Amino acid sequence: MTPQLILAVAAGGALGSVARYFVGVGSGKLFGTEFPWGTLIINVTGSFLIxxxxxxxxxxxxxxxTMRIFLTVGICGGFTTFSTFSLDGYYLIERGQTLASFAYMVASVALSVGALIAALRLVRALP
Structure with a gap:
């Protein structure tokens, strides 16, 4: 662990966190806040990106x-919100929306893993 790697994580994390904030706020404005669309979109796009x-x-x-760490641990790590995913799932259950919580959790995991696989296959198919 070098100072350069730590700075790469910190700088990428700052950018990823700001992007996460903008996507979360924008999703709330576009789709409403009854369902955690922002977190779902962030997790799926973050998985695709990584x-x-x-x-x-x-x-x-x-x-x-250093650049690989900046992009993956920094930007993607700052952008994705799996801990927020857990909290959002819990809040839906707490509000009595058990079916929505289940749908949200299954969609988040399945779509995120699917997005990662799609990105890897897409990149591997490039000339």
Whole structure:
């Protein structure tokens, strides 16, 4: 662990967190706040993004460890909100919306893993 890697995580995390805030607020305005659309969108797009990055690292991009850490641990780590996912699922149950909670949790996991697989396959199919 070097100061350069720590700065890469911190800078990427700051950017990812700001992006998460904007997506969360924008989703609330677009779709309402009864269902945690923002967190769902963030988790799925974050999973896709990290899948695309990892695929590009393996197939196309010759990036330094610092840049790889900046993009994955920093930006993606700051952007994705799996802990918020858990809290949102709980809040839906607490409000008596058990079916919505179940649908939200299943959709979050299935779509996020699917997005990651799609990104890896997409990147691997690039010329």
């Amino acid at each position: 899948g695309a990055f990892v695929g590009m690292f393996a197939a196309k991009w010759d990036l330094s460890q």
